[in-house]
Amino acid sequence: MYQNSKQLFERAQQSIPGGVNSPVRAFKSVGGTPVFIKSAKGAYLYDADGNQYIDYIASWGPMILGHAYEPVVRAIQEKAALSTSFGAPTELEIEMAELIKTMAPNIDLVRMVSSGTEACMSALRLARGFTGRNKFIKFEGCYHGHADAFLVKAGSGMATLSIQTVPGVTAGVSNDTLTCAYNDLQAVQQLAQQHKGEIAAIIIEPVVGNMGCIIPEPGFLEGLRKICDEEGIVFIFDEVMTGFRLAAGGAQAKLQINADLVTYGKVIGAGLPVGAFGGKREIMQHIAPLGNVYQAGTLSGNPIAMIAGYTLLNELKANPAIYEELEAKTTYLADGLEKVFIQHNIAYCINRFGSMISIHFSDHHITDFESASRADIGRFNKLFHFMLDNGVYLPPSAYESWFLNNALTYADLDKTIDLLHQFLSQ
Numbered sequence: 001m002y003q004n005s006k007q008l009f010e011r012a013q014q015s016i017p018g019g020v021n022s023p024v025r026a027f028k029s030v031g032g033t034p035v036f037i038k039s040a041k042g043a044y045l046y047d048a049d050g051n052q053y054i055d056y057i058a059s060w061g062p063m064i065l066g067h068a069y070e071p072v073v074r075a076i077q078e079k080a081a082l083s084t085s086f087g088a089p090t091e092l093e094i095e096m097a098e099l100i101k102t103m104a105p106n107i108d109l110v111r112m113v114s115s116g117t118e119a120c121m122s123a124l125r126l127a128r129g130f131t132g133r134n135k136f137i138k139f140e141g142c143y144h145g146h147a148d149a150f151l152v153k154a155g156s157g158m159a160t161l162s163i164q165t166v167p168g169v170t171a172g173v174s175n176d177t178l179t180c181a182y183n184d185l186q187a188v189q190q191l192a193q194q195h196k197g198e199i200a201a202i203i204i205e206p207v208v209g210n211m212g213c214i215i216p217e218p219g220f221l222e223g224l225r226k227i228c229d230e231e232g233i234v235f236i237f238d239e240v241m242t243g244f245r246l247a248a249g250g251a252q253a254k255l256q257i258n259a260d261l262v263t264y265g266k267v268i269g270a271g272l273p274v275g276a277f278g279g280k281r282e283i284m285q286h287i288a289p290l291g292n293v294y295q296a297g298t299l300s301g302n303p304i305a306m307i308a309g310y311t312l313l314n315e316l317k318a319n320p321a322i323y324e325e326l327e328a329k330t331t332y333l334a335d336g337l338e339k340v341f342i343q344h345n346i347a348y349c350i351n352r353f354g355s356m357i358s359i360h361f362s363d364h365h366i367t368d369f370e371s372a373s374r375a376d377i378g379r380f381n382k383l384f385h386f387m388l389d390n391g392v393y394l395p396p397s398a399y400e401s402w403f404l405n406n407a408l409t410y411a412d413l414d415k416t417i418d419l420l421h422q423f424l425s426q
């Protein structure tokens, strides 16, 4: 059933490290051969062997309205005919920035980049440049891209592959990265006191998607906001996953908390390489050419990437019912899976927020990295392959959130729920 994918994987490994251009795709922790995708439409992926899958990754978020979404595809085609890059400003970039500002009203200025990694590393540099401080706090199991400073106790692929320290990241860099457990406000308070006047930023996934889905406990983000205000620390929301997914205004709107700087990626590019960071003018005006915090990009604001993102964001803004529909579907899935777990008397934890969800074979709540890593990951890996073999594509790691897209039908969700039942009946 995976013959062509197996051949492609063999061939890929001759020319690409591990056969993939991003580590989680390699199926290393779940085992087996990655399936090579040929095309996708709506909620379904099609692989090199002609197998169809219900997609719960949505390219890790961007395909929130389904694959090959007509308005986006058409807009890209029309724009491409006018040349794919200029290296000079365009009106579309203004429209994109203006649109983002209407969706996240506490953003005065926003700079486009080409990935979530770039957005986060630039936001951190800016926070350091703005405060004149070097250290920052991140949370164990949160992932903010692969810039050196963030590769300390990071989630996503680093957690999946159990990489503790990254060769090539100097101690000089990682010594300025302070870490706490997610949801541990007291630990942050202690660090803030211990390093008074040294901390430039606290960066956080307001709802985590990179160690499974993890939800902030009541008061946690509010407490961080307060510490930042008291200590002159820049509060950075990494909304690369949550931005334009949890609500048109992202986690900021959904949770009613304003950050000082916000980073975007994934949904903002509708599947093209896009990221952005923005925030208060007071801070953003330190970015070059207004200020001396240098940040640049040859392809930043690329017209094809911009029209794709702009078209998608416009649809999301114009139709808030999308978020209600997505949430209703995700709740339906969560409830259905939960019933199956209860019926089979299997210990489980389902974390859901908006259209992000993860399931864990666990007899305890999953609230941080430590609790996530104590779940039965071997059993998740078996579930992954069972689902794959039966036409459901889950993230190939227990440390990743699932992302629902609005092209999913209730029949797709029912099939997924039924497959869990079959899996547990084996």
Ligand SMILES: *Cc1c(COP(=O)(O)O)cnc(C)c1O
Pocket: 114, 115, 116, 117, 118, 120, 143, 144, 145, 146, 205, 209, 210, 238, 239, 240, 241, 265, 266, 275
């Ligand atoms: C995916 C992700 C990033 C990195 O974005 P890339 O586009 O992969 O560089 C950063 N932060 C979060 C929260 C992410 O989920």
